[in-house]
Amino acid sequence: MLTAILSGFIFSVFLVFAGKFLKGKLAVLSALVPLALFVYFLSFLPQVAGGEVIRQEISWVPTLGLDLNFALDGLSLLFSLLITGIGFLVFAYTAEYLKEHDYLDRFYGYLGMFMGAMLGLVLSDNLLSMFIFWELTSISSFFLIGFNNTSEASRKSAVLALAITGSGGFLLLAGALLLGNVAGTFNISEMLALSPEIISSEYYIWIVILLFGAAFTKSAQFPFHFWLPGAMKAPTPVSTYLHSATMVKAGIYLLLRFTPVLGGEDIWNTTLISVGGITMFYAAVHTLFRTDLKGVLAYSTISVLGLLVFLIGLGTQYALTAAAVYIVVHALYKATLFLITGIIDHETGTRDVTRLSGLRKVMMPVAVAGFLAALSSAGMPPFVGFIGKDLVYESTLHMGSWSIFLTVLAIATNILVLYAGFVAGIKPFTGKLPNEHKKVHLPGMLMWLPPVILALLGIIIGIFPEIINDSIIAPVVNSVGLEGNEVHLKLWHGFNLVLGLSAITLAVGILLYVIFKPSAKKERGIARLDFIAPLTLITNFGHGFKVFSNWWTRIFQNGFLRNYVSTIILFLVVLVGYSLFSDQNEIPIDLSSFSRMTYYEMIIMGIMFLAILFVVGARSRLTAVVAMGVVGYAICLMFVIYSAPDLAMTQFSIDTLTVILFVLVLSSLPKYLSISDYRMKVVDGVLSISFGILITLISLEVLGEPVNKEISNFYADNAYVLAKGKNVVNVILVDFRGVDTLMEISVLTIAALGVFSLLKLRLRRDDRELKD
Amino acid sequence: MEILLAIIIGTLYASGIYMILRRSLVKLIIGIILLGNGANLLIFLLGRIAKGAPPIIPEESNVFLDAYSDPLPQALILTAIVISFGLQSFAIVLVKRAHKVVKTDDLDEMNATDEYS
Numbered sequence: 001m002l003t004a005i006l007s008g009f010i011f012s013v014f015l016v017f018a019g020k021f022l023k024g025k026l027a028v029l030s031a032l033v034p035l036a037l038f039v040y041f042l043s044f045l046p047q048v049a050g051g052e053v054i055r056q057e058i059s060w061v062p063t064l065g066l067d068l069n070f071a072l073d074g075l076s077l078l079f080s081l082l083i084t085g086i087g088f089l090v091f092a093y094t095a096e097y098l099k100e101h102d103y104l105d106r107f108y109g110y111l112g113m114f115m116g117a118m119l120g121l122v123l124s125d126n127l128l129s130m131f132i133f134w135e136l137t138s139i140s141s142f143f144l145i146g147f148n149n150t151s152e153a154s155r156k157s158a159v160l161a162l163a164i165t166g167s168g169g170f171l172l173l174a175g176a177l178l179l180g181n182v183a184g185t186f187n188i189s190e191m192l193a194l195s196p197e198i199i200s201s202e203y204y205i206w207i208v209i210l211l212f213g214a215a216f217t218k219s220a221q222f223p224f225h226f227w228l229p230g231a232m233k234a235p236t237p238v239s240t241y242l243h244s245a246t247m248v249k250a251g252i253y254l255l256l257r258f259t260p261v262l263g264g265e266d267i268w269n270t271t272l273i274s275v276g277g278i279t280m281f282y283a284a285v286h287t288l289f290r291t292d293l294k295g296v297l298a299y300s301t302i303s304v305l306g307l308l309v310f311l312i313g314l315g316t317q318y319a320l321t322a323a324a325v326y327i328v329v330h331a332l333y334k335a336t337l338f339l340i341t342g343i344i345d346h347e348t349g350t351r352d353v354t355r356l357s358g359l360r361k362v363m364m365p366v367a368v369a370g371f372l373a374a375l376s377s378a379g380m381p382p383f384v385g386f387i388g389k390d391l392v393y394e395s396t397l398h399m400g401s402w403s404i405f406l407t408v409l410a411i412a413t414n415i416l417v418l419y420a421g422f423v424a425g426i427k428p429f430t431g432k433l434p435n436e437h438k439k440v441h442l443p444g445m446l447m448w449l450p451p452v453i454l455a456l457l458g459i460i461i462g463i464f465p466e467i468i469n470d471s472i473i474a475p476v477v478n479s480v481g482l483e484g485n486e487v488h489l490k491l492w493h494g495f496n497l498v499l500g501l502s503a504i505t506l507a508v509g510i511l512l513y514v515i516f517k518p519s520a521k522k523e524r525g526i527a528r529l530d531f532i533a534p535l536t537l538i539t540n541f542g543h544g545f546k547v548f549s550n551w552w553t554r555i556f557q558n559g560f561l562r563n564y565v566s567t568i569i570l571f572l573v574v575l576v577g578y579s580l581f582s583d584q585n586e587i588p589i590d591l592s593s594f595s596r597m598t599y600y601e602m603i604i605m606g607i608m609f610l611a612i613l614f615v616v617g618a619r620s621r622l623t624a625v626v627a628m629g630v631v632g633y634a635i636c637l638m639f640v641i642y643s644a645p646d647l648a649m650t651q652f653s654i655d656t657l658t659v660i661l662f663v664l665v666l667s668s669l670p671k672y673l674s675i676s677d678y679r680m681k682v683v684d685g686v687l688s689i690s691f692g693i694l695i696t697l698i699s700l701e702v703l704g705e706p707v708n709k710e711i712s713n714f715y716a717d718n719a720y721v722l723a724k725g726k727n728v729v730n731v732i733l734v735d736f737r738g739v740d741t742l743m744e745i746s747v748l749t750i751a752a753l754g755v756f757s758l759l760k761l762r763l764r765r766d767d768r769e770l771k772d
Numbered sequence: 773m774e775i776l777l778a779i780i781i782g783t784l785y786a787s788g789i790y791m792i793l794r795r796s797l798v799k800l801i802i803g804i805i806l807l808g809n810g811a812n813l814l815i816f817l818l819g820r821i822a823k824g825a826p827p828i829i830p831e832e833s834n835v836f837l838d839a840y841s842d843p844l845p846q847a848l849i850l851t852a853i854v855i856s857f858g859l860q861s862f863a864i865v866l867v868k869r870a871h872k873v874v875k876t877d878d879l880d881e882m883n884a885t886d887e888y889s
Contacts, residue, residue: 560879560880561792561800561879562792562793562794562795562879565789565792565793566793569789594773594774594775595773595774595821595822595823596773597773597776601773601776602776605776605777605780608780609780609783612783612784612787612806615787615791615802615806616787616790616791621798624798624799624802625802628802628805628806631784631806631809632809635809635812635813638777638813639816641823642816642821642822642823642841643821643822643823643824643825643826643827643840643841644816644826644841644846644849645826645828646846646850647816647846647849647850647853650850650853650854651853654853654854654857657857657861658805658857658860658861661860661861661864662864665864665865665868684789684790684793684794685790687789687793688785688786688787688789688790688793689786691785691786691789692782692783692784692785692786692787692789693782693786694782695781695782695785695786695810695814696778696779696781696782699778699781699782699814699817699818700774700775700778702818703774703778703817703818703820707818707819707820709842711844712842712843712844715843715844716827716829716835716836716840716843717835717836719829719843720829720834720835721834721835726828726829726830726831727827727828727829728827728828728829728840728843729827729843729846729847729850732843732844732847733847733850733851737847740851741851744851744854744855747855747858748854748855748857748858751858751859751861751862752858752861754862754865755861755862755865758862758865758866758868758869759865761869
């Protein structure tokens with residue numbers, strides 16, 4: 001199984017090197033990859049139908065609980081077959097659709113990567129590896145939506161889709177980690193047995209919210225649905241494959257997969273029913289106001305995704321069976337409709353439904369496919385869509401007190417979905433052929449055969465539902481936790497309420513199609529409501545956030561050193577000062593422990609104090625520098641008095657050097673400016689003085705604390721014994737911490753080199769010009 | 773005596789910060805030097821001060837016989853003084869250079885990076 005998943009990625013990597021050979025006539029060969037995979041997965045059909053789960057376990061990062069565990073059960077198999085089967089048709093279709101395209105190899109590379117990721121997603125039994133594949137599908141979707149990278153709209157849609165599905169992926173990761181910690185394992189199959197513990201856990205609600213966030217963004221549920229219509233900027237094969245048949249169902253897959261683990265609770269069912277219900281109706285209404293064929297299809301896809309979420313929310317056996325059937329139904333007819341839209345677009349150059357009619361005269365096979373798909377989407381007997389729709393009504397009718405409301409909602413949605421299917425599948429082919437499309441001709445067989453195959457499958461399965469009953473649908477229903485229940489798909493249930501509802505749906509839907517004509521005017525009409533659309537709201541929020549971030553950054557990163565310094569000092573003073581004063585204990589200043597003052601010490605301190613005042617208040621550079629020298633020498637005397645001869649010597653020489661250096665470059669130094677105004681001086685003065693007072697208080701307080709002399713004593717005791725030196729400070733510097741001193745010398749050398757090169761640097765010509 | 777030293781340290785810190793907050797580059801350097809001196813004295817004070825007891829082992833002995841002042845802060849400060857000299861000299865020359873090229877000493881006129889590249 002790992003090989004099957006990796007083959008998509010291997011194919012992509014292979015294209016990096018061999019891409020140019022596959023661009024021409026050989027392009028269709030790439031369809032062999034999904035075909036082989038399809039056959040491979042088909043071979044598991046008997047085993048899975050027998051209730052077996054095929055597993056493969058590979059240890060990857062066991063310490064993180066991240067393993068490549070794969071499990072193939074009914075649900076995974078259904079998705080795998082869709083991914084590879086529709087993948088095969090899309091790969092073949094693309095060979096003709098993007099014939100001679102410059103980046104055809106790149107396109108196949110992305111498609112292959114997506115296929116591998118999607119297979120990994122539905123086969124992973126480990127939640128973490130599932131997350132990784134989930135993200136990979138988002139990334140390949142990003143590349144595919146932005147495939148026409150010269151178009152700005154295309155790039156924008158790609159970023160929007162990545163932003164939405166990417167944030168969903170983030171929620172999935174959070175949910176996965178939480179769930180893994182609560183369950184103590186990341187293996188989904190082991191979580192099944194732990195379901196009661198997980199549901200009773202206090203984190204259950206958070207897990208559900210996070211997983212819902214992931215599923216709703218990926219499967220375009222209201223209010224996150226708006227990325228999907230935007231994603232229609234992608235070439236049509238991508239819309240067919242990713243944004244209708246497979247990737248957008250990843251959220252549905254996630255919900256189905258976790259139904260047996262997390263489902264059955266009120267929060268689970270109610271949320272899914274409401275979100276799914278709103279989505280299916282909201283999107284279905286939107287289809288009325290679109291003239292772009294792909295726009296119509298995008299909204300009807302969202303509507304069906306909503307319906308699937310809704311069915312999972314109902315959670316009964318009927319509902320889950322209906323969901324399983326509907327996944328198949330929708331994949332078959334929606335992929336067909338997208339593919340024929342691609343053909344129409346490719347041949348006529350427009351997707352505007354108001355300008356398309358009568359195309360059956362020039363492309364009969366496509367018209368047949370469109371007709372069949374439209375009827376299947378309408379739920380007309382004997383199509384598979386009819387079985388799906390019946391099951392939907394069957395499940396809503398069994399919902400007790402809410403059944404009438406839910407059934408009406410489902411009927412309304414189905415009527416609108418029927419309308420969308422007719423607009424996309426029938427309208428372009430009926431009526432009079434306009435002159436501008438007279439020269440349109442049927443595309444190559446590679447393009448028209450895939451939709452025909454899919455459309456025919458729709459009617460074949462409809463007439464013989466036994467084909468998928470035991471082999472696919474029953475195992476799916478079993479793997480979502482309703483084991484032991486019999487599933488019987490039937491076309492004919494006899495005359496009952498459900499049949500009556502179906503008839504109403506068909507009648508009203510067809511009536512709507514006949515009366516209501518899509519027009520640009522209506523599209524503009526609904527556009528007036530855009531200001532409250534989720535897309536607008538989120539875009540505005542994004543814009544506002546950017547403005548806010550800019551403003552916020554400007555406040556803190558304003559480019560003025562003194563603002564940074566004063567902010568830091570202000571916070572320091574306020575925070576430390578507060579904690580000093582809020583401390584109820586008196587500051588323990590023990591005056592008796594302090595040494596006695598002598599008059600010469602006081603004189604030195606006085607000199608130093610005055611010198612500091614001179615430095616601060618000086619009006620000329622020279623005064624300031626000299627006063628600073630005085631400060632240095634006073635410190636030097638301090639060191640002499642308090643038994644630090646080495647420090648005194650160092651301070652003396654360094655201070656002399658600094659003053660000399662200052663005086664040497666003084667002539668070329670800028671004039672001593674006094675730019676700040678009086679107010680600034682006062683503010684800065686108050687801030688500085690409070691900081692000084694704080695430092696004084698802290699040092700006095702620290703003096704009251706006991707001091708640890710252990711390290712000092714070690715050096716003092718061993719200076720002569722170990723290092724044969726009697727001046728302990730020197731011994732520490734050159735012996736005990738000799739390497740540090742070496743580093744210090746290196747730093748000084750680097751500084752000296754810097755000084756030297758700055759002094760010797762000759763200005764280049766352009767610098768000189770600037771100078772002049 | 774420690775109280776006076778603590779006040780001096782506070783004064784050095786206050787004046788250092790005040791000078792750093794000025795708009796003139798030369799004042800900025802002077803501020804950094806004052807702040808450095810204050811920090812050195814702070815370390816020195818917190819290592820406890822003692823008069824007439826340098827950390828030097830007497831001629832006739834191999835270990836200390838009397839009390840001695842703490843050698844550890846002294847070693848730290850010695851390093852700090854030397855390193856801050858490296859910083860100061862580099863900064864002084866840099867200011868000189870910047871003044872030659874940019875022809876201003878006002879920090880407010882120097883907060884863009886691209887103008888003189």
